[in-house]
Amino acid sequence: xxxxxxxxxxxxxxxxxxxxxxxxxxxxxxxxxxxxxxxxxxxxxxxxxxxxxxxxxxxxxxxxxxxxxxxxxxxxxxxxxxxxxxxxxxxxxxxxxxxxxxxxxxxxxxxxxxxxxxxxxxxxxxxxxxxxxxxxxxxxxxxxxxxxxxxxxxxxxxxxxxxxxxxxxxxxxxxxxxxxxxxxxxxxxxxx
Amino acid sequence: xxxxxxxxxxxxxxxxxxxxxxxxxxxxxxxxxxxxxxxxxxxxxxxxxxxxxxxxxxxxxxxxxxxxxxxxxxxxxxxxxxxxxxxxxxxxxxxxxxxxxxxxxxxxxxxxxxxxxxxxxxxxxxxxxxxxxxxxxxxxxxxxxxxxxxxxxxxxxxxxxxxxxxxxxxxxxxxxxxxxxxxxxxxxxxxxxxxxxxxxxxxxxxxxxxxxxxxxxxxxxxxxxxxxxxxxxxxxxxxxxxxxxxxxxxxxxxxxxxxxxxxxxxxxxxxxxxxxxxxxxxxxxxxxxxxxxxxxxxxxxxxxxxxxxxxxxxxxxxxxxxxxx
Numbered sequence: 001x002x003x004x005x006x007x008x009x010x011x012x013x014x015x016x017x018x019x020x021x022x023x024x025x026x027x028x029x030x031x032x033x034x035x036x037x038x039x040x041x042x043x044x045x046x047x048x049x050x051x052x053x054x055x056x057x058x059x060x061x062x063x064x065x066x067x068x069x070x071x072x073x074x075x076x077x078x079x080x081x082x083x084x085x086x087x088x089x090x091x092x093x094x095x096x097x098x099x100x101x102x103x104x105x106x107x108x109x110x111x112x113x114x115x116x117x118x119x120x121x122x123x124x125x126x127x128x129x130x131x132x133x134x135x136x137x138x139x140x141x142x143x144x145x146x147x148x149x150x151x152x153x154x155x156x157x158x159x160x161x162x163x164x165x166x167x168x169x170x171x172x173x174x175x176x177x178x179x180x181x182x183x184x185x186x187x188x189x190x191x192x
Numbered sequence: 193x194x195x196x197x198x199x200x201x202x203x204x205x206x207x208x209x210x211x212x213x214x215x216x217x218x219x220x221x222x223x224x225x226x227x228x229x230x231x232x233x234x235x236x237x238x239x240x241x242x243x244x245x246x247x248x249x250x251x252x253x254x255x256x257x258x259x260x261x262x263x264x265x266x267x268x269x270x271x272x273x274x275x276x277x278x279x280x281x282x283x284x285x286x287x288x289x290x291x292x293x294x295x296x297x298x299x300x301x302x303x304x305x306x307x308x309x310x311x312x313x314x315x316x317x318x319x320x321x322x323x324x325x326x327x328x329x330x331x332x333x334x335x336x337x338x339x340x341x342x343x344x345x346x347x348x349x350x351x352x353x354x355x356x357x358x359x360x361x362x363x364x365x366x367x368x369x370x371x372x373x374x375x376x377x378x379x380x381x382x383x384x385x386x387x388x389x390x391x392x393x394x395x396x397x398x399x400x401x402x403x404x405x406x407x408x409x410x411x412x413x414x415x416x417x418x419x420x421x422x423x424x425x426x427x428x429x430x431x432x433x434x435x436x437x438x439x440x441x442x443x444x445x446x447x448x449x450x451x452x453x454x455x456x457x458x459x460x461x462x463x464x465x466x467x468x469x470x471x472x473x474x475x476x477x478x479x480x481x482x483x484x485x486x487x488x489x490x491x492x493x494x495x496x497x498x499x500x501x502x503x504x505x506x507x508x509x510x511x512x513x514x515x516x517x
Contacts, residue, residue: 059226064222067222068215069222071219076222076223076226079223079227080226082230083230083231083233086234087233087234087237090234091237091241093241094241095241160420
């Protein structure tokens with residue numbers, strides 16, 4: 001249990017995927033205009049990332065490694081994760097129309113989210129067990145969600161701020177993201 | 193021996209030793225199998241969880257004015273929405289006018305077209321009124337009304353329920369004695385403000401642009417952000433987000449504003465606009481509901497109810513009457 005907690009805290013704060021490892025920056029910038037859509041995106045990513053970790057672990061250890069096909073890892077992961085995302089979109093669309101309206105475009109976007117593939121590949125590199133992989137994925141997703149929601153909240157505050165014209169739009173967002181990233185460097189001392 | 197072990201022996205003992213060709217063949221076959229499995233899963237899922245194709249039709253439908261006037265050539269607004277999804281032109285709706293065409297072009301990513309004037313011109317909102325002295329109680333207009341806004345019985349005078357009439361003109365055609373008039377609805381003007389600019393008119397103060405000093409925010413007793421509300425005054429959706437409806441019009445922000453901006457007056461205009469938008473939306477929703485019920489009823493009991501009269505029906509009816517006499 002302490003292992004799980006360590007992995008969770010480590011991925012959420014110390015090795016935060018967005019702020020420290022710089023993965024998943026496209027949805028971080030793209031889906032954070034409004035708090036509502038950020039929360040939707042965060043929920044979708046959490047779901048997909050955790051599931052993708054489990055699937056990619058099974059794929060790696062029960063198919064690729066026995067067949068000696070480690071060199072096909074990236075392609076195989078991409079195909080399965082893409083299929084998984086499409087599948088979850090179909091299910092959500094049919095069973096949760098309201099959720100689907102909120103997530104809308106975001107679910108297919110996760111297919112090309114580098115954080116999803118990145119976490120799956122890092123799991124392999126760090127020789128995690130199935131249990132560890134799932135918690136690693138969950139931690140990465142929670143860390144991603146945290147950053148997305150914090151950043152969306154910051155951006156909503158920005159709409160009311162008096163920003164000089166040259167800094168408006170993407171520029172001020174980059175600066176804000178940079179400051180957030182600096183803040184997260186403070187967690188590095190926590191170890192793990 | 194497990195499946196993996198047996199594969200291991202198969203691969204390790206016979207295939208791998210035979211070189212690169214067979215090795216890469218395994219890779220190809222594995223990827224093909226993975227791909228096929230994924231495709232199978234998706235195909236099954238797509239069939240099991242039927243995608244809701246109606247959503248885009250719904251999105252188009254809520255943008256249509258819900259007059260159910262059939263000027264577009266389709267029986268009502270929802271059928272037209274379905275046709276638009278299938279590729280019908282978006283410029284066939286005269287009541288919606290240019291604003292609707294722009295809105296739909298935005299939604300569907302299609303080019304903005306000029307309104308097709310063959311279908312009619314955009315007119316100010318109107319409702320039908322029956323000249324009751326002339327009505328002969330023929331009931332021909334009742335099934336013609338797409339939203340069931342006409343009440344009446346055979347041989348008895350009919351009347352239009354003003355609140356439900358969408359001004360579609362469809363009742364004019366079947367009326368044999370032409371006793372229905374279209375009357376323009378009085379527009380309630382947003383410009384009519386209830387309150388003069390307090391103190392400021394008397395002092396002849398000059399109004400300057402907002403400098404975002406923020407003095408109005410602590411002054412507001414409802415903890416709103418008057419400067420933001422003023423900034424977004426032309427965007428109704430933003431105003432809702434900023435909780436405009438909580439404004440009690442106390443004018444405290446007017447008093448502290450160093451730029452002498454009539455903030456409260458701006459908010460009153462915005463509230464009035466908002467009220468009109470909400471009214472229009474609820475009117476459209478009720479018209480749509482009534483139209484759906486109307487269609488449903490005429491579908492289920494075609495034998496007991498007359499079908500919706502077509503353009504030629506009136507002539508046929510008159511001919512039949514003349515023949516009788």
